[in-house]
Amino acid sequence: MFTKILIANRGEIAVRVARSCRSLGIESVAVHSSADAGSLHVRVADAAVDLGEGPASENYLNIGKIIAAAVESGAQAIHPGYGFLSENAAFAEAVAAAGLAFIGPSAHAITTMGGKVAAREVAVNAQVPLAPGSNGAIASAAVVEAFGAEHGYPVLVKASAGGGGRGMRRIDSADQAQEAFDAAVREATAAFGNGEVYLERYLTHARHVEVQVFADSHGNTVYVGDRDCSVQRRHQKLVEESPAPGLSDALRRSMGESAVRLAREVGYVGAGTVEFLVEDEKFYFLEMNTRIQVEHPVTEMVHGVDLIAEQIRVAAGERLSILDNLAPKGAAIEARINAEDVAEGKFLPAPGPVDVLEAPEGEGLRFDGGYVSGDIVLPYYDSLIGKLIAYGPDRETAIERLLDGLDRLKIEGVPTTAPAAKTIVSHPDFRQVRFSTLWLEETVDFTEEEPADRSTVEVGGRFYIIPTFSDYGTGAGYGAAAPAAPAADTASAAGGRTRQARAKREAxxxxxxxxxxxxxxxxxxxxxxxxxxxxxxxxxxxxxxxxxxxxxxxxxxxxxxxxxxxxxxxxxxxxxxxxxxxxx
Missing domain, CATH: 2.40.50.100 (RNA polymerase II/Efflux pump adaptor protein, barrel-sandwich hybrid domain)
Known part of the structure; x- marks a missing residue:
């Protein structure tokens, strides 16, 4: 077993990995940008290495700096978390070349399954059902129009190297093809350094169901339950649960077995997630994420396992220890709490200072956070503050516990998605499992939510917050160490900032x-x-x-x-x- 692990990430997942390391008696080493020097993941780790100033490309995505930090700190392994370099084959290769263990699958598996076009070929070989799609990457909007004419609309243009909705555009008619194709290529290139895109028929009433797979180097490959992630906005998940409700035993088993075949076909080792679209008792392969998922806690809750610890054990060459925990017990639901303005369903990113953060406690409740009171949600990174997870012996109990937890979750300083989560989980459609991936944007009404006091702009039907970067101080600005709480009333201070921001905009x-x-x-x-x-x-x-x-x-x-x-x-x-x- 390892004695020291470097965590090549930040925020909530870096905090989560550090805590699992501690439970195993392993020292953790954090890395951080200069802007992140005072962040929670740095404070909870046993040691930390500053990777320098600049954008993520110069620190969190700088392979050379991260490898050097691991070697100099004496770490034997690197955990990439999710995002950043977690699905970067060159990073996995560099880790191995440095004589370190990569806590994840092989570079071959990452390359094959990370490229959506290559992954579809693996699915065909593993006899996993696929939705209609292009035969490989496409090179022009004309291909989109021809595909739409043959298979009908809507269709999706998707980044081959992508995920999380980046480099993805829905096209409802031929006249949208050129603009959507160009936007998808541009966003994919900026996000992943790879502008390759492909086409897929868009299923308008499908649910998004994923299967957790795990394999060790001793020939054991299993699936550890499933999760429903259908509640999404702009292809970003908001609420997830395990097990996926309302599926027949036969469908659930068939998806799990398909996921295992897929993992074995590519020689997979470690934790991975195989995602499917489910419609009318049929399922279709969507993609495979070759890393731990944001929503992994719901699986942990219903299976009584620590998936991060299991990743570490498998990377150290041990056999899977979860073979006796493959049957789910009860139900768990997770609400992602992002720094976003919910008003009217716009979900506008809203970075800024977290003046107060008080997580609820109680039976069946868990909060995985990347921030505490006094921290700052920086505008440079993902807006996830944390995740509130509720467990119960049945789905109804889990729902009630989550609603109670959301009522008692207290976050001041930035608007969050907590009100949206409460609206979603209490909705009759959610309770009765009458939803699809389009349900949130087409059905749920957020018009009663008060908007945050920030400038917004609408472009092509999508809304964005335009933050005032000077609202939170001058000099060091974002990334400065959080100041001590003032003696004055917090609400008054926040109100002062709001009035200043409003006056600034009105000038x-x-x-x-x-x-x-x-x-x-x-x-x-x-x-x-x-x-x-x-x-x-x-x-x-x-x-x-x-x-x-x-x-x-x-x-x-x-x-x-x-x-x-x-x-x-x-x-x-x-x-x-x-x-x-x-x-x-």
């Missing part, structure tokens, strides 16, 4: 256009000398797993442009200045 703009958060420019819609109208989208910045349009603050003429596509920017970087034309 007359001088036409300056700056990057609202750290990210990468993926689209430039204007040229110097071009006249634009107020609100027109000038740039698109990819940040916090989303494309964020940057609108013109005034009408006028665009000046010099200080940005290029693919350029990584710090928050506050000047992009251009718009000069209002003099009256005739």
């Amino acid at each position: 007359v703009s001088d036409g300056t256009v700056k990057a609202p958060m750290q990210g990468t420019i993926v689209k430039i819609n204007v040229a110097p000398g071009q006249r634009v109208e107020k609100g027109e989208v000038l740039f698109v910045l990819e940040a916090m797993k989303m494309e964020n349009p940057i609108p013109a603050p005034v009408s006028g003429v665009v000046g010099d442009i200080d940005a290029t596509i693919g350029h990584s920017l710090a928050a506050g970087t000047l992009l251009t200045k718009i000069t209002e034309e003099a009256a005739a």
